[in-house]
Amino acid sequence: MKAVLLTGVSFVLTSIVVGNAYYQKKQFYPSVVYITKSNPSMAMLYIQAFVGVILMGKLMRKIFFGQLRAAEMEHLIERSWYAVTETCLAFTVFRDDFSPRFVALFTLLLFLKCFHWLAEDRVDYMERSPVISVKFHIRVLSLLGLLGMLDLYFINDAYYSTLTKGASVQLVFGFEYAVLLTVVWMTLMKYILHSIDLQNENPWENKAVYLLYTELIIGFIKVVLYIVFMAIMIKVHTFPLFAIRPMYLSLRGFKKALHDVIMSRRAIQNMNTLYPDATAEELQAGDNVCIICREDMLATCKKLPCNHIFHTSCLRSWFQRQQTCPTCRMDVLRMTRAEAAAPQQPPQQQQQPQPQQPQVPQMPQNLFQGFPGMPPMWPNMPQQPQAAPGTSGASSTTTSATAMPSSTAGTSTVGATSTQPTPTTTGTTTVPPIVPPMLPFMMPYGSYAMPRPPRNLAGVSAEELRAMEGQERENVEARLQWLQDIQALLDGAMVLINQYNTVATQTGIAGISAASFPLSQNKSDKKEEMKADSSQNSSQHTNTQGPGLQPTDKTDREDQKLDFSGLEGATGFSPAKEETIPAWEDPHEEEHNDEMHEVRKRRLQKFTQENPSGVKTEHKSQD
Amino acid sequence: MILFDLPTNTDVMAGSALKRLLAEYKQLTLNPPEGIIAGPVDEENFFEWEALIMGPEDTCFEGGVFPARLTFPSDYPLSPPKMKFTCDIFHPNIYSDGRVCISILHAPGDDPMGYETSAERWSPVQSVEKILLSVVSMLAEPNDESAANVDAAKTWRDDRKKFLEIAERTVRKSLGI
Numbered sequence: 001m002k003a004v005l006l007t008g009v010s011f012v013l014t015s016i017v018v019g020n021a022y023y024q025k026k027q028f029y030p031s032v033v034y035i036t037k038s039n040p041s042m043a044m045l046y047i048q049a050f051v052g053v054i055l056m057g058k059l060m061r062k063i064f065f066g067q068l069r070a071a072e073m074e075h076l077i078e079r080s081w082y083a084v085t086e087t088c089l090a091f092t093v094f095r096d097d098f099s100p101r102f103v104a105l106f107t108l109l110l111f112l113k114c115f116h117w118l119a120e121d122r123v124d125y126m127e128r129s130p131v132i133s134v135k136f137h138i139r140v141l142s143l144l145g146l147l148g149m150l151d152l153y154f155i156n157d158a159y160y161s162t163l164t165k166g167a168s169v170q171l172v173f174g175f176e177y178a179v180l181l182t183v184v185w186m187t188l189m190k191y192i193l194h195s196i197d198l199q200n201e202n203p204w205e206n207k208a209v210y211l212l213y214t215e216l217i218i219g220f221i222k223v224v225l226y227i228v229f230m231a232i233m234i235k236v237h238t239f240p241l242f243a244i245r246p247m248y249l250s251l252r253g254f255k256k257a258l259h260d261v262i263m264s265r266r267a268i269q270n271m272n273t274l275y276p277d278a279t280a281e282e283l284q285a286g287d288n289v290c291i292i293c294r295e296d297m298l299a300t301c302k303k304l305p306c307n308h309i310f311h312t313s314c315l316r317s318w319f320q321r322q323q324t325c326p327t328c329r330m331d332v333l334r335m336t337r338a339e340a341a342a343p344q345q346p347p348q349q350q351q352q353p354q355p356q357q358p359q360v361p362q363m364p365q366n367l368f369q370g371f372p373g374m375p376p377m378w379p380n381m382p383q384q385p386q387a388a389p390g391t392s393g394a395s396s397t398t399t400s401a402t403a404m405p406s407s408t409a410g411t412s413t414v415g416a417t418s419t420q421p422t423p424t425t426t427g428t429t430t431v432p433p434i435v436p437p438m439l440p441f442m443m444p445y446g447s448y449a450m451p452r453p454p455r456n457l458a459g460v461s462a463e464e465l466r467a468m469e470g471q472e473r474e475n476v477e478a479r480l481q482w483l484q485d486i487q488a489l490l491d492g493a494m495v496l497i498n499q500y501n502t503v504a505t506q507t508g509i510a511g512i513s514a515a516s517f518p519l520s521q522n523k524s525d526k527k528e529e530m531k532a533d534s535s536q537n538s539s540q541h542t543n544t545q546g547p548g549l550q551p552t553d554k555t556d557r558e559d560q561k562l563d564f565s566g567l568e569g570a571t572g573f574s575p576a577k578e579e580t581i582p583a584w585e586d587p588h589e590e591e592h593n594d595e596m597h598e599v600r601k602r603r604l605q606k607f608t609q610e611n612p613s614g615v616k617t618e619h620k621s622q623d
Numbered sequence: 624m625i626l627f628d629l630p631t632n633t634d635v636m637a638g639s640a641l642k643r644l645l646a647e648y649k650q651l652t653l654n655p656p657e658g659i660i661a662g663p664v665d666e667e668n669f670f671e672w673e674a675l676i677m678g679p680e681d682t683c684f685e686g687g688v689f690p691a692r693l694t695f696p697s698d699y700p701l702s703p704p705k706m707k708f709t710c711d712i713f714h715p716n717i718y719s720d721g722r723v724c725i726s727i728l729h730a731p732g733d734d735p736m737g738y739e740t741s742a743e744r745w746s747p748v749q750s751v752e753k754i755l756l757s758v759v760s761m762l763a764e765p766n767d768e769s770a771a772n773v774d775a776a777k778t779w780r781d782d783r784k785k786f787l788e789i790a791e792r793t794v795r796k797s798l799g800i
Contacts, residue, residue, distance in 0.1 A: 127640065127697040292700060292747040293639055294646040314639075318747060321701050321730075326747045 007051055014048040017041045046100070053107060057114065064143040065118055072121045079117050082245065083110055089242035094169045102169060109176055112150060116183045119143050123187050126194040137195070144188050151181040167236040175229040179246070182218050182225070189214045208317045216261050219254035226250055260320055267319035267332050271312070275302045278309045290314055292326060306330045640699040644669045647751050659755045661693070670695040674706075674755055678794060679763040683787045687794035691723070691758075693751065703728045703745035706754065710797050713789045715765040715776035724771035725761055727754060 021031035021041065035041045061068065068076070087106050091098065123140060126132060158174030193211060197204040226247040233240040278301040290297050292314035300312045308327045310318075318326055323333045648669070651661055658677035663669045672693040678684030690709045696702040706728060708721035716724050726743040770776030778786045 124697060293643050294650075294750075295642065314747070317639075317698075318701055322746075324746075329746065 007055065010048050010051045013044050017044045049104075050107075053111060057111060060115065061118070064115070064139050065122060066139075068118070069125070072118060072125075075121055076114060076117060080110070080114060083113055086242040086245065090172060090240075093237060093240060093242065094172070097169050105169070105173060109173065112147065112177075112180065115143070115147060116180050116187075119147065120183065120187050120190075123191045123194065126191070126198070132198060140191055144184055144191065148181065148184045148188075151177045151184060155181065167232070171229075171232065171236065172240075175225060175243075178225055179222060182221050186214065186218045189218075208320055212257065212261055212264065212320060216254070216257040219250065219257045222250040223254045263323050263333065264316075264320040267323040268316055270332060271302055271315055271319065275304055277301065278303045282309060292318060304330070304332065640695065640697055641669055643700055644695060650750075651752060656752055656756060658759060659752070661751055661755060664692075670697070670699075672704075672751065674751075676755060676758060676762070679759050682763045683790035684762050684794060687797040689762075689797055691721075693754075700747040700749070703730055703749070704751070704754070706758070710793070712793050712797075713772070713775050713778075713786075714762065715767045715770045715772055715779050716761050717775075718771045719774075722771070723758060723761075724769070725754075725757055727757055 017035065017040075018031075021034045021038075022028075025031040025034050035045065065072075087110060090106070094102065119140065126136075154177040155174055158170040158177065161170040162168065162174065190211065193204075193207050193214075197207050226243065229243060230240060230247065233243070278297070282303065283297055283301065288297055289295065290301070290309075290311045292310055295311075297309065297311060301309050302312050302315055303309045304315075304325050306325050306328050308325050310326065319332070324331050644663075648662060651659075658679065659674065661672055661674035664671045664673050672695070674691045674693055676689045676691060678687035678689065689712060691706055692709055693704045693706050695704040706723040708717060708723065710721070712721065718724060727745055727749050729744050765776070765779050767776040767780050775786070778789070
């Protein structure tokens with residue numbers, strides 16, 4: 001109402017001014033001269049021009065936008081204030097060129113800026129609006145076209161004016177319109193992406209990616225524009241104070257876009273390569289609703305290392321914001337970074353559990369205490385506090401690692417557990433006590449031909465295996481315990497053999513030959529381990545000169561014979577085992593080690609290239 | 624009538640944010656939590672919600688009904704909504720203009736107060752219902768450690784009697800008495 005009144009008053013006053021001039025001079029030309037000479041009349045005309053601009057703006061708004069929403073209005077007012085202050089600052093820089101024309105150009109710039117902002121807001125609104133009419137499309141497209149053309153025209157104008165008349169205010173306008181042109185581009189891209197999205201029935205997965213990249217590119221162009229502008233301005237005039245705020249904003253925007261792109265790329269790459277697709281059973285087991293979009297999970301879903309399942313598309317868009325699990329906030333990137341770093345560590349470092357800690361961020365400190373402290377991320381882990389963490393610990397970790405049904409657990413446990421200690425005694429392969437998480441669940445299939453891999457792995461995804469094997473602390477402890485047990489057995493055997501040898505020399509029989517037969521060696525090791533499994537406290541055997549060993553000795557006499565050299569080797573380096581495992585790395589093993597390393601590395605590469613389902617099939621074929 | 628027609632109508636065109644808001648709205652209408660009513664202001668715009676929160680029992684806000692407005696971003700649920708009480712309410716964790724300051728409404732990236740761990744920030748797992756329930760518990764137990772309204776925090780800490788008086792006044796005012 002007030003605005004209407006003011007507009008009316010302004011029109012009345014203008015007509016009075018014009019009427020008065022015409023009344024006094026009677027003719028057109030003299031009255032124009034009269035008006036331009038008279039300051040009050042000119043002031044009135046300027047006000048009228050201002051009112052005219054506002055009216056024009058309203059008309060254009062009616063044409064292109066219809067009714068503005070409250071949020072749009074709020075935005076507009078907020079941004080206009082900034083723009084007005086910046087314009088005033090710009091006036092101070094160009095006070096020498098100050099003229100009505102100059103003011104008019106700035107007003108026009110402000111005016112066009114407003115429309116750019118409104119167009120931006122309107123296109124953003126597309127995403128939320130349930131129904132988009134044809135009218136909306138026509139309006140947005142024609143507005144963007146018009147704005148783009150105007151920007152181009154003014155840039156062109158500024159360019160030629162700078163060329164012909166030298167650097168002036170036109171420089172500022174040129175850059176301002178160039179920046180506005182990038183805004184038009186951005187808006188247009190957004191509009192196109194939203195439109196494509198709207199055409200599809202389902203939300204378009206890749207839209208966010210395209211948006212991110214568009215933002216990055218436009219942000220980059222803007223930053224370059226501002227820097228060039230700043231440089232030229234400092235050279236030609238003074239420091240352009242008025243451009244500081246938009247420049248800072250665009251720099252920050254660009255930095256954020258860059259960061260987002262890099263982080264999300266990493267997270268999404270991880271998602272595509274490392275995390276398995278959720279199987280139908282896993283989906284059935286949960287409530288089957290993706291917590292991000294609250295819809296049923298029927299399409300492709302991914303399972304994070306923390307066992308939470310989401311739509312692939314939902315995860316992707318979330319990873320563009322944050323690289324954490326939405327449910328438990330486990331840092332997805334930090335996990336995989338630690339995993340990637342682990343294989344490169346030398347064995348000496350791998351012994352220390354500390355560097356491995358970051359892999360499992362929620363892991364409590366008291367892992368030495370065994371299972372009660374186990375994080376909740378491994379639901380199928382048996383939560384049994386064990387008094388003797390040695391052998392029982394080893395068997396429980398391996399059973400859960402392979403997650404076998406209890407019927408087959410008994411037999412295959414031995415097979416699985418024996419895979420780990422054997423290499424140390426045979427000396428053909430050296431397994432670092434803490435194996436990088438990628439390796440352990442591959443080993444039973446690849447590295448050793450001898451032990452039979454556990455058969456029933458269909459129910460366990462590779463990811464689960466890996467997550468459970470990620471508990472290095474336990475594994476190492478268990479393995480060390482195993483090794484100690486074996487060592488005790490071997491010591492016992494050595495004593496026996498020494499006795500045998502002394503008896504043999506006394507009776508004139510030839511001593512035990514030192515030929516090594518790795519295969520049979522393995523066999524006996526396995527047996528010994530089985531024994532160790534049955535008799536938990538094997539250290540007693542050494543004291544009592546191994547009455548428990550006696551049956552083995554009797555039945556497998558030949559084996560024992562053949563074993564001698566291997567045993568000697570084992571006992572030879574056994575003292576080191578207890579504290580410093582790197583002592584395993586004697587020169588003989590190095591070669592094998594390298595070979596195995598090569599094989600392992602190749603396998604790893606292959607593994608990372610393939611998607612998890614491929615890995616699964618590989619396992620099956622290995623079975 | 625339009626309410627439950629809308630999902631089918633707009634399924635084709637709606638973005639994921641709209642879909643999720645519709646799902647949440649349905650959920651909230653089918654099993655509303657106690658003391659909370661929430662829904663879009665009008666069916667045209669599902670990104671503006673109005674909520675009515677009852678003052679929790681056995682607190683100084685008992686009996687009051689406090690209207691609030693929730694504004695959802697277009698990338699909801701990836702970004703949190705904003706919540707603002709549209710009535711006068713004197714509370715340590717509510718700005719004097721009605722904006723609610725609780726950690727689950729803050730995106731993990733920005734930390735206006737600089738003390739919240741990211742564990743209690745916004746994530747897509749949160750929902751309107753959870754936000755409103757947190758607000759109810761915030762009403763019951765003001766957190767004067769991180770005050771949005773310093774006056775209110777100070778009154779709450781130093782002059783509990785006065786705080787209760789003011790609360791009683793707001794309750795009465797909210798009921799229009």
